[in-house]
Amino acid sequence: MPLPEWVKTQLKGIKTTQKYFKHRNINTVCETLRCPNRTVCYKEPAATFMILGNICTRGCSFCNAEKGNPAFPDNKEPEKIAHAVNDLLLKYVVITSPTRDDLVDGGAEHFASTIMEIKKLNDNVLIEVLVPDFQGNKSSIEKVVNSCISVFAHNIETVRKLYGYVRKADYCRSLKVLESAKKINSEIITKSGFMLGLGETIEEVLQTLQDLNNAGCDIVTIGQYLQPSKRALPVVEYIKLEVFEEIAEFAFKTGFKIVLSGPLVRSSTRAYEIYSALKDGKYGKF
Template structure:
C-alpha cells in the first residue's frame, strides 16, 4: 500500500535553538535519552523554551513490538544504576520546572522497571524539591503492586496511554489489552484519589468518531483527568499505514466528543503528543 502523503498543515521544521543545543550537550555528557531527541519531535524547541522535557529511561530497546511505534525492539540494555542521579542532575542543570519521565517497556526485568521509575522520582525530588514530575509508564502487565511502587513515590501526574480504541488493539497493540489499561488508570484513582491521571491516544488508524467517543466515556469512567489526542504518523513502511489525516475541524469534533463524555482537560490537534504542553495542562487541572 502506498503511504499517504503528510499534509502541509502537519509539517513543522525542527528549530535548533540555543536551549536545544544545551539539552543535547547535557544529555550526551550524561549518556541519557529523551523522547524529544530520539523521535525528533517537532515540538521540542517549544517545550524546552518552557522548561519542560521528557526523559526516556531504561534504555531505548523495547521488549514489545507495537505496530505504530518507532522505538526499536530486541534485547534491551542492562540498567544503569546511576541513571536516577544522572536524570536528576540533568533536570537541575537545565533548570526544568516540569519533567516527564517515560520508558520503553521492560517485561524482562523482575519489577518491569517500576523500581526504576520510583528511584528517578525520589532522586529528582531530593535534588530539585520544587520540580513537578509526570510519569508515562508501560502497563506493567496490569500488576497493581508494580503500579503502586511508582505511585508511592508520589509523582504529580501519572500517565498511562490507552493509545487507540478497543477494536484496533489486536492490530495495533497485540501484546497489550484495552481493559488492562483502563483498570490501570482506575486502580490509581481508587487508591490515590488526589493523584492526577492522564492518558493519550492516536487518531488516523481507522477508528470512528463513535469509537473515540466510547473511549472517552471509558476514560472518564475511571476518573482520568487529562486526555491528549494527536495524529498518528507512519514512521516507516513497515509500520501500520495511516488511514486518515485529521483536519483542524476533525480535531475540534474530537474535543467536543471528549467534553461531552465528561473529560475535564482535553488537548487535541495534529502535532499533539503525550507530553505536549504538559505543564500548562497540569496547572489547568488545579481548579
C-alpha cells in the same frame, strides 16, 4: 536570506539542551522521537526522559522503538537524570520508559528511584510519569503512584478494535491501570492519550473517550498518527482539524477536566501548562 534574531535565539536555546543530552548520553523522548513540540517544552522549561533503555519487549506496529532483549537497568541512570534536571533548571519533568516485560516489576522500582533522586536535589520539581501497563501488576502501579509524582499517565494509544494489530497489549488492562492509580490515590491526576488516523471510526473514538472517563481519567490528549519509519504501520487517514475540534468538544462534555486535541499533539505536549491550569481550576480545551 539571513535568519531573524528571534529565530536564532530559539535555535540556540534548543541546541544547548540537545548538546547537553547528547554529551551525557541521556535518552529523551524529545530528541529520540524528534518531537515537533520540543521547542515549546524546552522553554517552559520541561523535558521528557526515557529511562530503562530504548529497547521494548512488545513490538507495537505503530511504534519506532527497537524491539528485542533489553539490557539490565543502569543503576546510575536515576542519579544521572536527577543531575540533568538540576543542571537545566527544569521545573516540570516527564519520566517514561519502553515496556519492560523482562523485569519482574516492569521497571517500577527504577521509576521510583529516578523520582527519588530528582526530588533529593530539588523537591520543587514537578514530576509526571508516563508508564507502560506493568502487565497489570497493582504493586508496581502502587509503587509509582506513591513516589511523589504530580501526574500519573498511561496511554490507551488506540481504540479497542485495533488492539492486537496496532498495539500489542490489552485494552481493558490499560483502562484498569488508570483506574487502579485513582483507587490508590484519589487525589492523583490521571492522564491518557491516543492517536487518530489508524483506521478507527468516530464511534469507536467516542467510546474510547467514554471508557477513559469511566476509568477516572482527568486529562486526555488526542493527536494524529504519523508513520515514524517505513517499518511502522502506514497512515490510514489524515484527520481534519474540525474533526479534532469536534472530538475535543465531546470529550470535554463527557467529563474530562482538560482536553488537548490536534494533529501535532503528543502525550507530553504542553504538559506543564495544562497541569498548572488544572491545579488552578481552569478546566477546558487546549
